Amino acid sequence: DAGVIQSPRHEVTEMGQEVTLRCKLISGHNSLFWYRQTMMRGLELLIYFNNNVPIDDSGMPEDRFSAKMPNASFSTLKIQPSEPRDSAVYFCASSKYPDRGGNTIYFGEGSWLTVV
C-alpha cells in the first residue's frame, strides 16, 4: 500500500508568494495531521482533521496559514503570503481513528519549504 504522499517535496519561493502544500492520506485512514519541523522549534502540530472536520487548529501560527480537506483522502496547507520565517519541513500524517490501541500516525516524507 502507498504511504502518505506529499507534494511538492521541495519548494523555493519568494517572500510574499502563495505556497500550497498537498497531501494524500493512506487509503482507509480518516484522520489527517499537519506538522511543521524546524531546528529551533522541533516538530509542531499545526492542525488535525477527523473525518474531514478540523478538530484543533490551535497550532496554526497565524491567519496566513490555512488548511482544508476537500475530500476524505486529500488535504492542502496554504500559506499566503509566505515569509522567510515559514521556511521549514512540513509533514503530513494520517491515521485511522478509532483504532485498536492508541492512535498511531503515519508520516509522509515531508515538503521542504524555503522562502527567500
Added chain:
Amino acid sequence: LAKTTQPISMDSYEGQEVNITCSHNNIATNDYITWYQQFPSQGPRFIIQGYKTKVTNEVASLFIPADRKSSTLSLPRVSLSDTAVYYCLVGDSPNTGFQKLVFGTGTRLLVSP
C-alpha cells in the same frame, strides 16, 4: 495535556543495548505510550506502542512500570543505522476521545563504531 521529558542526547557503540527513558507524570488513564524514530530528511516512523508492562516487537522493547509515569525504550545491540532521534509520545484524550499526538524534543541517539 500529558507532557513528556526525555534526555536530549545519548551516545552508544555498535553492539550495545540502549535504553532511553521517558517521564510522563501526568499520563491519563486512557493514554497509550508511543515511540517514534526519525532519521535525517525523513518523517518520523512508528517503532512501538504500549499501555502497561512490557511490549516487544522485532525492533525494540518497551517497558512500562505499574504507575505508568515513565517508560523505557530498549534497543538491543544497536548498529550505526540506529542513529536517529527518538520521540516518546503520550496520547492526549480530550472530550472527543480523539488522541492528539504532540511531539517533544526527542532524544538524539548517536551510535559510533
